[in-house]
Amino acid sequence: MSNEVRSLHVFFIPFLAHGHIIPTIDMAKLFAGKGLKTTIITTPLNVPFISKAIGKAESESNDNNVIHIETIEFPYAEAGLPKGCENTNSITSMHLYPAFFKALGLLQHPFEQLLLQQHPNCVVADVMFPWATNSSAKFGVPSLVYDGTSFFSICANECTRLYEPYKNVSSDSEPFVIPNLPGEITMTRMQVSPHVMSNKESPAVTKLLEEVKESELKSYGMVVNSFYELEKVYADHLRNNLGRKAWHVGPMFLFNRVKEEKAHRGMDASINDEHECLKWLDTKEPNSVVYVCFGTTTKLTDSQLEDIAIGLEASGQQFIWVVRKSEKDGVDQWLPDGFEERIEGKGLIIRGWAPQVLILEHEAIGAFVTHCGWNSILEGVVAGVPMVTWPIAYEQFFNEKLVAEILKIGVPVGAKKWAAGVGDTVKWEAVEKAVKRIMIGEEAEEMRNKAKGFSQLARQSVEEGGSSYSDLDALIAELGSLSYSNE
Incomplete structure (x- = not known):
């Protein structure tokens, strides 16, 4: 890696759920392993979980490869949440979710303060923080969206959203083919998120999903935790037919080669x-x-x-x-x-x-x-x-x-x-x-x-010369050239 790439600083902001935090940590390890400065943005009660997960990597790395953590106070009182309700594991009732998502929205301003103070070269934000794309753009920082799922799922969801094939069937159990998706894939209404099909189910969730889609389209591109050989048809479809910039960098957890790291992925x-x-x-x-x-x-x-x-x-x-x-x-x-x-x-x-x-x-x-x-x-x-x-x-x-x-x-x-x-x-x-x-x-x-x-x-995909190894290098090189051109 060139010196200009090694000087890059990347912010990672994971959704506050263990299933999202864990792969984000894996991704930060990948970038840190390439010599980039990496910082995970989270809230105080999520720090011990993250610190333990990255501790092994830090003990085996030099100073340049340390993963940093920056905290933002969680506005539980302002959002109407009980104290300590800072991730989905701590949500005791479904009726608390609207307040939880309200709190996530209130993290935008303190996040922007961090952007102003530290001037990172890139932000990798979980798809559930749609405001991160606009915040990054405000400070001239390219943002990447992390969706946390497969190329196939991203394509299938997008084609279902765009073409609304569920409107062409007469019952919830009648199958429909997803248009413009390779493979003649059939679904039923019962298998599709009600929030995709109707805004009556939960207007707030539907609005959030609309903001998520808008954010994804405005972002510089997507990072996908998959590898090309697993779903090459859908990786190509996302890029060539649906017009997304996307990099495959998975399976990211293969970075955890030490037995202790594998054992403690996620919980004690x-x-x-x-x-x-x-x-x-x-x-x-x-x-x-x-x-x-x-x-x-x-x-x-x-x-x-x-x-x-x-x-x-x-x-x-x-x-x-x-x-x-x-x-x-x-x-x-x-x-x-x-x-x-x-x-x-x-x-x-x-x-x-x-x-x-x-x-x-x-x-x-x-x-x-x-x-x-x-x-x-x-x-x-x-x-x-x-x-x-x-x-x-x-x-x-x-x-x-x-x-x-x-x-x-x-x-x-x-x-x-x-x-x-x-x-x-x-x-x-x-x-x-x-x-x-x-x-x-x-x-x-x-x-x-x-x-x-x-x-x-x-x-093989994560070894030197493999598809994900090469795509990660290509992504970092592109971020380096963007940073260089913005100077």
Whole structure:
């Protein structure tokens, strides 16, 4: 890297949710690893989480590669939030979200003060901070948007928004083809965000999404946590047909090559729990265990959890299942009678958080039941593990199409309805069928082989000369030339 590039300073501003903060830290590590000065902008109560995540990288870096943190006070009182409500994990009720997003909007002025004081050369802002593009432009700073999902999902969402194909069907369950999207992809109204289709559902959310789109179009470009070989058709479509400047720099978490960094991505895993689940996996045959996890924000109903338990047991497959800690005196009311006794040695339930990357990379894991959040899908792809797709909401139904229909490394469980937080109801028979299909027989073996192939391509993409390595270099060089021309 030239001296003019090494002198660049980049601001990163992640949305205040762990699923957004973690990849932003990964991205900051990538830029810092190239010698750039990197600063993460956040609020006080999110600092310990971020500091721990970047601590290992700092201890192994010279001064030039240290990731800095700048804090902005969170205006919880002004927004009408309880004290301490500074990220989505601390939101105890859905009715607090409007106030939370109001607070995020109030961060704009102090952010501009930081821009004025530090004069960074670039701002990389989460898509959920649409005001960051205008703020950056005010100070002559190029801004990049980070969307946190796949090329395919970005393209599918944009084509759905532009052409409104959901208006051409007569019922919520009637399929429609997404226009101007390669692959003849069909969806139903039930699988599309209600905020995209109507502003009656929540005018405030619809307004925010409109601001997000306007911000994205005004920005200098997009940074995508994916790699070209995984979805080249859609990377090209975004750039050439939809007219976006976009760089693929993923899978970004592959920067975390040290075991401790992989283990502590996101939360404090109990050392005992971590040791227990990995030691338990060590006793299992290769490709013999199903890993089940629905991310940090999904709150499945007790009846749905019971159906998952019955389905897993009926499948006859060994499994590790991550569930949220019970909020009712630590007792899991949904557990079928005698379930834990019957699955002893065959199934392991982890309550709380698990070291997902380490689990997925273990040779005993044969499949991954996932909610189709992009971070989880990318971790599954890198591990070379086929997936049972169980989308809940947001862009997850688009991601399911990519995994199951385009890449052909997944089996849909049959979730049909967008339902934020709780998900669609899926019966135990469907769980049993999908798990058996992903684990047993020729089709399962074929999907596993394809998944292993994508894993190899993912790892090659971040090595010197790889597609993501080269695109990151190209992005940094372009930022360097912009900075030089503005001097």
